[in-house]
Every structure is written in C-alpha cells, then in structure tokens.
Amino acid sequence: MYELTICNKSTLYYPSVIGNVTWETQRSGSPGVLKFEVYQDGKLDFEEGNEVRFIDNEDKVFFGYVFTKKCSSKNTIQVTAYDQLRYFKNKDTYSYSKKSSSELLKMLIKDFYLNAGSIDDTVYKMSRVEDNTTLFDMMINSFNETLQAKKKLYILYDDFGKLNLKNMEEMVVPILINPSTGETFDYTTSIDSSTYNKIKLVHEDETTKKRTVYIDEEVESIKNYGVLLYYETIQDATLVKQKASALLEMYNNTSKEFSVSKCFGDSRVRAGCGVYVQLAIDNVRFDGRMLVEKVTHTYSKDAHFMNLKLRGADFNS
Known part of the structure; x- marks a missing residue:
C-alpha cells in the first residue's frame, strides 16, 4: 500500500487517487516527476507550489512540488509534480575558477535556496565560464570534464527532498x-547519437584571439561508418591531447x-x-x-x- 499526501500551508490532504501513480527519473538533464489523478470532492484545496509526498509501504519515494493541475468536468484533477531538480532548468551566468563538480553543486544549491543531502567530493577541479546556461548543463559540463579526466561518472539526484551527488559505483x-x-x-x-570516431577540439586564446585546433581520429572506424565528428570549443587547453584521446576512447563505440x-x-x-x-x-x-x-x-x-x-x-x- 502507498500513501500520497499534498500539503497546502498547514493543511495536509490524503486525496482519493484515480488509477495509477507514476514516478519517472532520468539519469541526466531532467527532474524526477510524479503524476497522478485525484477526485475533487469539494474539500480538496491545493495549488501550484504545494508540497507532494509519496511513500510506498515504508519507502520514501518522492518529495516535490505541484507544478501543473489539469481540472476536468468530471471533478477530477490531473497533477504533475517535480522534485527539486526542476529548478535546474533555470538559466544563469557563472564564471568560476578551480572548483570541483561538488563545489559547483554546493554553490548552486546555496544560490537557489535548495536543500542539500549527501554530496561526494569529486576532487577534480576546473575553471569555466557558463553564459546563459541552464544549471543542468553547468553540472553536465563539469561532470563530463571530470569523467574525461578521472574516468568517474557521478549521478545527481533528489532523494526525498535532498539533492545528492554520488559516484555511480556506489x-x-x-x-x-x-x-x-x-x-x-x-x-x-x-551509431546515430552517441558514437564519434573523429574528435575536434578548438581553443581560442583570449588575448591573441589565435585559434588552435586539436584532432584525434580512428581511421578504421571512419572506413566502416564514415566520419562521425565530435566538435567542442574548449576553454582550458591544459592536457588537451589527453582529453581528445579520452573522448575518442569513450565515444568510438556502438x-x-x-x-x-x-x-x-x-x-x-x-x-x-x-x-x-x-x-x-x-x-x-x-x-x-x-x-x-x-x-x-x-x-x-x-x-x-x-x-x-x-x-x-x-x-x-
């Protein structure tokens, strides 16, 4: 048996759910989403921004906020609620120096008044300028650099109202x-979306405006599939040859x-x-x-x- 509650200020509701409740998560770039439909019995009074909790037996599955209500003539309401990662769709501009992914995350959590949970130390530090970029993409860019440098993949997720960052191995x-x-x-x-057999990295010196191009490729793969090009403008030219090699190793696979x-x-x-x-x-x-x-x-x-x-x-x- 599960328990679904909606909290409007100091009032806690246990609505009658019609049909199924669905909870969906994706590994990268999307918040967790809970969808359900409830009866409007005349006593149910809630609005956008209200807290939603979903517990399955004793498992605390979802904590988030109402974002969409769709009312029908049948006195039902379809509800879409998202967890805190919904706020990572916000765009902003940041310039940061020598910060790890975990330090970047803590900065964003503080700036956007979010709740932190367990955050692993990702160790590897980088410097980046993110202009008019979603918070999701800021984190994805930092994760990608960490993956290329340290071969470690980190997962950002909301665990019942707390943002966690964990090594995938854990x-x-x-x-x-x-x-x-x-x-x-x-x-x-x-080989349509995430396979690349030619890596092209471009760095522009901020002072001289000189552009330097770095290329690594796999000839046999190009013979089999044609050129599948990965192109990236990089801000930091440090260890760029190693980065190109790591990207080729990572993406030159079906x-x-x-x-x-x-x-x-x-x-x-x-x-x-x-x-x-x-x-x-x-x-x-x-x-x-x-x-x-x-x-x-x-x-x-x-x-x-x-x-x-x-x-x-x-x-x-």
Whole structure:
C-alpha cells in the first residue's frame, strides 16, 4: 500500500487517487516527476507550489512540488509534480575558477535556496565560464570534464527532498533482471547519437584571439561508418591531447541499449543506479551490471511495476 499526501500551508490532504501513480527519473538533464489523478470532492484545496509526498509501504519515494493541475468536468484533477531538480532548468551566468563538480553543486544549491543531502567530493577541479546556461548543463559540463579526466561518472539526484551527488559505483541495487522478472525486452544498437570516431577540439586564446585546433581520429572506424565528428570549443587547453584521446576512447563505440517492460517494481531503482542483468535476445547475451538511464515506476493499489532503459558496454555477440 502507498500513501500520497499534498500539503497546502498547514493543511495536509490524503486525496482519493484515480488509477495509477507514476514516478519517472532520468539519469541526466531532467527532474524526477510524479503524476497522478485525484477526485475533487469539494474539500480538496491545493495549488501550484504545494508540497507532494509519496511513500510506498515504508519507502520514501518522492518529495516535490505541484507544478501543473489539469481540472476536468468530471471533478477530477490531473497533477504533475517535480522534485527539486526542476529548478535546474533555470538559466544563469557563472564564471568560476578551480572548483570541483561538488563545489559547483554546493554553490548552486546555496544560490537557489535548495536543500542539500549527501554530496561526494569529486576532487577534480576546473575553471569555466557558463553564459546563459541552464544549471543542468553547468553540472553536465563539469561532470563530463571530470569523467574525461578521472574516468568517474557521478549521478545527481533528489532523494526525498535532498539533492545528492554520488559516484555511480556506489549506486548499485542488488536485484537481477532476467526473463522471469520482466515481461518484454528490446535490444537496440546504434551509431546515430552517441558514437564519434573523429574528435575536434578548438581553443581560442583570449588575448591573441589565435585559434588552435586539436584532432584525434580512428581511421578504421571512419572506413566502416564514415566520419562521425565530435566538435567542442574548449576553454582550458591544459592536457588537451589527453582529453581528445579520452573522448575518442569513450565515444568510438556502438551504443547498446536494453529496454525492459513490466519488471517487478523496486522503489530503490532510480536513474543512474546499476542493476544486474541476465538476458539473451537472438545471438546477443548479457550477464553483468548495467546502468539505468531511465526508469518509470507504476504504482497501483495492489501492484508495482517498472519500465527500464538500460545501457552497458560489455555485450557478447
């Protein structure tokens, strides 16, 4: 059994929910979202900005705020609520020097009056100018630099009203996804969106305005797929050759993705965590850990399922 509450100032409501409650998270660039529909019984009085809490049994799943209400002639209200990461859609301009991703996050949390939870020290420091950029993109840019330099991937997420930053390696949920736990499976390979075999980095000296171009490429991959170019204007030319090499190593691979529908639900599973997968589709097998790129949980009064998009690199054909 779950519990959904809406708090309007000092009044706490336990509305009658119609149908299912869905909770969705994505690994990067999107807030957590809770969607549900309730009866308007004449006593229910809430508005945009009010707090929403969702608890499944004893699992504290979601804490956020009402952003959208859609009323109907049937005396129902469809509600969309987001967690704190919704405020990372704000745009601003920042210039910072020698700050790590964790230090940048703490600065943004303070400036936008948000609530901090557990924030890992990401160690690697950088200097950047972010002009008219969303807070999401500021964090993504800093995460990318850290990943390229230290080969560590960090996940930013809201845990029941507190913003957390964790190394992906610390976010493994000990569950197994296999044919007995899911209903349908799809396997996709692609070079369409995140595969690059030529890296071009451009740096412009602020004083002389001289532009320097750095290129690294994989000839055999270009023969197979044509030129798939990654282009970036960089602010810091330090270790640029190593950066180009790291980007080529990271992106010169076919992307591989599993989609799994109607798994038995587990509220510990959020985007960015790792789960164990044991699946075979045609001649493709996977037996190991995969990264959750996106998960949609569906809660009813007597059941809980989840749909997953999973990403991994070590497929065996």
